[in-house]
Amino acid sequence: MTVVVGYIPDKYGEAALTAGIEEARLRGAVLVVVNATKGDALVDRRYVGEEGLAELKARLAGLDVEHEVRQAMGADVADEMLRVVDDTQAQVLVIGIRHRSPVGKMIMGSVAQQVLLDARCPVLAVKPPA
Amino acid sequence: MDTLNLLADGLQSAFTLENLAYAAIGVLLGTFVGVLPGIGPAMAVALLLPITYGLDVTQSMIIFAGIYYGGMYGGSTTSILLNTPGESASVMTAIEGNKMAKRGRAAQALATAAIGSFIAGTIGTLLVAFFTPTLANQAVKIGAPSYFAIMLLAMVLVSSVLGASRLRGFIGLFMGLTIGLVGLDLSTGQARLTGGSLELADGIGIVVVAVGVFAVGEALWTAAHLRRMPVDVIPVGRPFMGRDDWRRSWGPWLRGTALGFPFGAVPAGGAETPTFLSYITERKLAGRRGDSDEFGQGAIEGVAGPEAANNASAAGMFVPLLALGLPVTATASILLAALTSYGIVPGPTLMTDQPDLVWTLLASLLIGNTLLLVINLPLAPLWARLLRIPRPQLYAGILFFASLGAYSVNQDPFDLALLLAFGLLGFAIRRFGIPVLPLILGVILGPLMEVKLREALDLSGGEISGLFNEPLAILCYLLIVVVLVAPAVLRRFRTPDEAIPEKEAVR
Secondary structure, eight states: EEEEEOOOOOOOOOOOHHHHHHHHHHHEEEEEOOOOOEOOOOOTSSSSHHHHHHHHHHHHTTTSEEEEEEEEEEOOOHHHHHHHHHTEEEEEEEEEEEOOHHHHHHHHHHHHHHHHHHOOEEEEEEEOOO | HHHHHHHHHHHHHSSSSSHHHHHHHHHHHHHHHHHHOOOOHHHHHHHHHHHHSSSHHHHHHHHHHHHHHHHHHHHHHHHHHOOOSGGGGGGGHHHHHHHHHIIIIIIHHHHHHHHHHHHHHHHHHHHHHHHHHHHHHHTTOOOHHHHHHHHHHHHHHHHHHHOOOHHHHHHHHHHHHHHOOOOOOOTTOOOEEETTTTTTTTTTOHHHIIIIIIIIIHHHHHHHHHHOOOOOOOOOOOOOOOHHHHHHHHHHHHHHHHHHHHHHHHHTTHHHHHHHHHHHHHHHHHHHOGGGTTTSSSOTTHHHHHHOOOOOHHHHHHHHHHOOOOOSSSHHHHHHHHHHHHHHHTTTTHHHOOHHHHHHHHHHHHHHHHHHHHHHHHHHHHHHHHGGHHHHHHHHHHHHHHHHHHHHHHHHHHHHHHHHHHHHHHHHHHHOOOOOOHHHHHHHHHHHHHHHHHHHHHHHTGGGGSSSSSHHHHHHHHHHHHHHHHHHHHTTTTOOOGGOOOOOOOO
C-alpha cells in the first residue's frame, strides 16, 4: 500500500510532493518519494544532492505519514520511476506535469508521457498553482 | 629596451580587428574545454589543428595560445564550484576554493582565481619576452650533439619524474618513439615499420595520433564510464572581491607567479609541482601570521597562490618552445607540430627567422590574457551552466570533429581507420594509467631527435664519440644518469616500509 511521488527539486516536483502527501494521508499509505537521474552530465539540477536530500528527509520527518526516499540512476528516468511503482505495488503514482512545445517533446521526449502511458497503476498528474 | 620596442611592434600588429577576434575565439574555446573535466587544452588544440591549416601561422598561433591560457583558467571554475578539478593543475585550487564556495564565498574565489591568472599570465608573458631572445642567442651556438642530449634529457625527465610510475612513463615514451619511427627513413629512403603498406610510407600524421589519443581515447573512456552520480554545483553570481580580499590576494599572486614560471620552463616541471609548492608556502606563511586556522576551511590565499602558479607555468612553457623548439607539455608538443606543419623550423633560429610571428604571438598572449579577464569575470555563471551538458551529446560532437579533422588532412579513409586504432590506444593507456605526455612527446620529439643524432654522427664520421664532444652534452648525460640512478640509490638507504604508496595516475 504505497503512494509513489516522482520528485525533482523545482515547483513541479513540489506540486507533486504536496499532492502525494495528501494522497498518502487519505489512503493511509506509505509515501515513497522517487528522484532519478540519467547520470550522463556532471551536474543535474533535477537530481537531489546531499544537502537537498537531508533537507527533504527532515521535511518528511515532520509529517504524520510513513515515508521513504529513493534515488535511482539509469538510462531512462521514466523506467526508473516505473520500476519503483512495480517494486512497491503502488496504488497511485503522483507526478508534476508542465507545458511542452511539440518540438521540445520531439527532441527531448517526455518522461511524463511515458509514465502516463506505461504505468500499471493510476497516475495522478498535478500542476503547480498558477 | 630593445625587447620592449619589439613587443610594442608585436602589439601593433596583433591589434587588428581580425587578430583580436581570433584571440577572443581562442580564449572562449580554451575556457570551454578547461571548464569541462576530461577535455583539456591539448585535446582542443589537436582538434583544431586541421581547421587552422586555412589560416596563416600567426593567427592559428594566436588561437592556440588563447586556448592554452583559457584552459588553465577554466580549470579553476570547476575546482571551485564542484570540487572536481577540470585540469590536473587545478587540483590544489579545489582544496581551498571549494571550501570557500561552500561558505558562500564562491564569487570571491572565482575573482581571485581570474585576477591572479591575469596577473601571473601577464608577468609570465613579459618574462618570456625578456628571456627568450637571450636564451635563443645562446642556443644558436649549441651543436647537434648537445641538442640531441637536451632532447634526451627532456624525454627522460618527463618520463621518470612526472607521474606515479617510471615504468609506465617509459612505456608511454617508447610507444611514442615507435609511432614516430613509422615511415620512410629520411636519408636512406628505407621503409620502417610500415608493414609494406603504402599509406604508412609517409609516416603517421601527427593530427591523427594527437586527435586519436586525446579526443577518441577520451571519448571511449567516457563511454565506458558514462553514468556517474551528478555532483552538487554551488550557485554563483558575478565574481567580485572586497578590499580585504585584495589585501590578502596580491602576495600569493606574486609568490605563485615566481614559483610557477621557472617550473613551467623546465621539462618535467609541469604545473602540478608549483601549484602544490605555492599552496604549502601560503599555508606556512599563514601559520607564521597566526591565522592558519582558516586554511582547510576556505582561505583565499590557498586559491590565489596556486592559480597564479599554474598560469605562470603555462607562460613559462613558451621559453623552451620558442627558444629551443623544445616542448615541455602535451599542448606545447602539439603547438610544435603545428609550427612544423607550416614549414617553420622551431628552434633557436625561430627568433631571427620569424621575428614577426614570435612577437605577435607574445603580444597576443598579453591581449588574450586581458580578454580572459574581461570576458570571464561576467561570464562565470554561464561557464557553470556548461556542466549540465549531457556527455553523449558532448562527446558525439567531439568525435565528429575528430573524424572530420583526421579525414580532412589527406582526404584518405585510411586515416580514419588509423584514428580509430589510436583511439583504442588512447583508451588503453587511460585504462592502464600510462601517462599521455611521454607518449606524445615521443611521437613529436622522436623524429627531431633522430635528425640531430644523424647530424652529430655525420659530423664525426660515424664515431660514437661525436655525441660526447661538447661540454653541454656531457652535462646533460650526467643529469640523465643522476635522474635515473638517484631514486634507486635513495631507495637503498630507506627502509622498505617507508616506500611511498603509488598515487592514482589515471586522470
